[in-house]
Amino acid sequence: MITRRTLLGGIAATAATAALAGRAAGAPAPRAAGPLPLHIVNASGAYANTSAWVYVIGNAGGQQVRVTPDGRLAPVALADNGTDGFTDYAIPLAGSGPTTLQLPPMSGRIYVSLGGKLKIKAVADGNGKPALAYPAGWVAGDPNFDVLHDCAEFTYDASGMHCNTTMVDMFSVPLALHLTGAADQTTGTLKEGARAKVFADVKAAAGFDRLVVGDRRVIAPGHGLDTGLFAADYLNSAIDEAWSAYTAKDLKVTTNAGTFTGRTKGDQLTFTGPGGTLSFTKPSTRDVLFCDGVLAAPNDGIRGPVAAVLGAALNRSTLATHAAQPVTDPAAFYAPPHTNHYSRAMHAATKDGKAYGFAFDDVAGFASYIEDPAPKELTLTLTPF
Incomplete structure (x- = not known):
């Protein structure tokens, strides 16, 4: 079985150059297959479709790419940066109801932002190739710190669709994935009122309170450690x-x-x-x-x-x-x-008890990860706040 670690391991996301290059190391090469329908459903109850945007960015064929609103795979280019210094890869949601996109074979992330667009900069990586500085919501100086956003991760290739919701870096927007194909699978769905309970539970855990950023997000303790919000000797x-x-x-x-x-x-x-x-x-x-x-x-x-x-x-x-x-x-x-109360709160919040509270949460099958060798469609739902 392919896991998040083999597909998506190897990226150290930073505020400056969180490029996805090499993220799919060890994964099969993308297949020459037709696009997969990707449905985005905004059931947040907190933001209208007109205040929500989606971004599909990642890797394909050894280069950084993004998906256009019409389903094309476009290479990242430094020239994509606008006069404000950032790209605009935002895909608006339909005026009402679900938004359907066509997902080409690739490996990457599906970001959603609410109330404002993300500021994602095209940069040159260590080899001079175009890459992306990904959002780092756990860094106060990041241009996206004040933007409500979150993401799911995926690889769509010759072996099928492999995807997960993730709280490895932070938690902000409750997301669920529904994958149909050889099977019918859902993961990531939170219990009713669980977003608020996650914030409250992490804030109440001794030593974890500074990881909660208002009502915007909860930062994972590793990133909190690196930014002075969490004790380096806690465990x-x-x-x-x-x-x-x-x-x-x-x-x-x-x-x-x-x-x-x-x-x-x-x-x-x-x-x-x-x-x-x-x-x-x-x-x-x-x-x-x-x-x-x-x-x-x-x-x-x-x-x-x-x-x-x-x-x-x-x-x-x-x-x-x-x-x-x-x-x-x-x-x-x-x-x-003295335990990882952040991960504890994430697992307690989900209906199936599965979450990606830390990078090895797939051990013994407790991660919010699903895969299908013959996928037919994928739905990403912004579930109720």
């Missing part, structure tokens, strides 16, 4: 406890490759299993929240899946207490006082 004691738990007993991590058996010695957690020996240095709070650094997950089938299981267990606060990983019972997640 340190929990990480220490998890590492200490396996100095005298085995930790078993099972992946598609088999079972890995680990013990800690000092700061090193060392596993033996398929492919030989794997070692992980004790991660920092930032490593855990971003699922990066010493927990970076290469798409190698061995180290990557083990890193993902460790990262998920640390975010869900199950590593110290469960010697067999991954844990598949969500009742065990987020129990201690």
